[in-house]
Amino acid sequence: MHGRAPELAVLFDALAAAQAGGTGIVMVEADSGLGKSRLLTERCQRAAASGCLVLAGQADPIERRVPLQAWRGVMAKLLGLDGPSTRDVPSSPPALPSLGPDLDIHASLLNAVLPLDLPDSPQTR
Ligand SMILES: Nc1ncnc2c1ncn2[C@@H]1O[C@H](COP(=O)(O)OP(=O)(O)O)[C@@H](O)[C@H]1O
Numbered sequence: 001m002h003g004r005a006p007e008l009a010v011l012f013d014a015l016a017a018a019q020a021g022g023t024g025i026v027m028v029e030a031d032s033g034l035g036k037s038r039l040l041t042e043r044c045q046r047a048a049a050s051g052c053l054v055l056a057g058q059a060d061p062i063e064r065r066v067p068l069q070a071w072r073g074v075m076a077k078l079l080g081l082d083g084p085s086t087r088d089v090p091s092s093p094p095a096l097p098s099l100g101p102d103l104d105i106h107a108s109l110l111n112a113v114l115p116l117d118l119p120d121s122p123q124t125r
């Protein structure tokens with residue numbers, strides 16, 4: 001990849017802040033074809049190589065009426081469901097318990113994001 005040192009530095013700083021416990025958003029804006037995807041791919045590859053968990057979601061104009069669809073890839077990978085298809089997933093993802101003790105009562109909210117059939121809890125009913 002040619003150039004982009006300043007942009008990579010901004011993304012590196014954001015990653016360092018996240019690794020220090022912070023949160024944040026970096027918006028990358030440019031006209032089509034100017035290198036947004038390439039920049040982010042490069043940064044994500046470097047982050048993954050340094051041991052970071054990189055989760056990516058993608059919005060597709062053809063599915064613009066599907067709620068939360070940009071989160072599908074993120075949640076699928078987090079739950080270990082990012083195989084060739086997220087359509088035929090087990091109704092109870094094996095990775096679910098590792099997300100944290102409070103998650104089980106809210107887990108059925110994932111049914112809106114992924115093709116899961118997790119039972120409602122009193123909190124989500
Ligand atoms: N810094 C760069 N150095 C070399 N090639 C690049 C660079 N940025 C983008 N490209 C190439 O230009 C093309 C368009 O880039 P892309 O990231 O897909 O643009 P965008 O996502 O903004 O539409 C791709 O083939 C990509 O590999």
Ligand SMILES: [Mg+2]
Nearest residue numbers: 033036037038
């Ligand atoms: Mg792009």
